[in-house]
Amino acid sequence: MKSFKDKILLGIICIVLGIVLALQFRIVQANYLKGTIPSKRVLELKVELKNAQEEKQVLNEELDLYKNKLKEIEGAASEDSAIIKRLNEELEKYKEFAGFTRLKGPGIEIVIDDPPSDLEFDTEESVIMYNYDILLSIINFLNSAGAEAISINEQRIVANTEMQLAGNSLQINSVPTGPPIVIKAIGDPDTLKSVLDWRFGIVAQMREYYNLQVDIKKMNELEIERYNDIIKYEYAKPIDD
Numbered sequence: 001m002k003s004f005k006d007k008i009l010l011g012i013i014c015i016v017l018g019i020v021l022a023l024q025f026r027i028v029q030a031n032y033l034k035g036t037i038p039s040k041r042v043l044e045l046k047v048e049l050k051n052a053q054e055e056k057q058v059l060n061e062e063l064d065l066y067k068n069k070l071k072e073i074e075g076a077a078s079e080d081s082a083i084i085k086r087l088n089e090e091l092e093k094y095k096e097f098a099g100f101t102r103l104k105g106p107g108i109e110i111v112i113d114d115p116p117s118d119l120e121f122d123t124e125e126s127v128i129m130y131n132y133d134i135l136l137s138i139i140n141f142l143n144s145a146g147a148e149a150i151s152i153n154e155q156r157i158v159a160n161t162e163m164q165l166a167g168n169s170l171q172i173n174s175v176p177t178g179p180p181i182v183i184k185a186i187g188d189p190d191t192l193k194s195v196l197d198w199r200f201g202i203v204a205q206m207r208e209y210y211n212l213q214v215d216i217k218k219m220n221e222l223e224i225e226r227y228n229d230i231i232k233y234e235y236a237k238p239i240d241d
Contacts, residue, residue: 099158099227105186113180115211145195147185156227189218
């Protein structure tokens with residue numbers, strides 16, 4: 001018969017064996033579960049990926065739609081910009097014709113001054129001021145020669161420019177001025193000079209009959225100021241075609 005000690009030892013061995021078996025079962029069970037969880041997660045990720053791809057496709061279609069709309073808007077804006085640019089070009093052209101723009105270009109410069117002072121018969125009267133109709137004749141000659149812009153003492157000559165004697169000064173565009181008179185004209189220098197300075201032309205008459213000092217220079221470039229007043233129409237009205 002087994003001794004009491006042997007029974008105790010056998011019991012301890014059984015207990016240890018039971019513990020070992022229990023631990024082994026748990027390890028196997030844990031490994032089994034760990035083997036199934038990743039597989040399930042893969043399936044879930046596949047579903048999420050598919051959903052994301054479908055959502056991406058929808059977003060790409062919306063993006064293409066907005067891109068097309070943006071192109072249409074840009075095209076319309078570009079067309080509007082082209083129209084506005086043409087209108088601005090037309091406006092600038094008419095402003096130049098009306099005298100509301102500073103201009104530069106080739107032309108001539110005419111300097112007119114009174115006769116040299118005569119100490120014995122000195123007078124305060126200005127010959128050119130009291131005969132300012134000569135200036136009007138010069139303007140007409142320059143216009144007939146194709147002058148594109150004219151100024152007298154920096155006053156732009158436009159359609160409604162007034163020129164009149166007021167006291168001891170000549171008023172041009174309501175601005176008082178006096179000799180020397182500097183006339184600038186933009187155009188072909190040779191043509192502009194030839195229409196004034198010829199044998200029996202107006203410059204020869206100014207020198208001969210009025211003893212005026214006249215100097216004409218052809219210029220490669222000169223500047224003419226804009227018309228500074230405001231043109232208002234009180235009685236004239238536009239007619240719709």
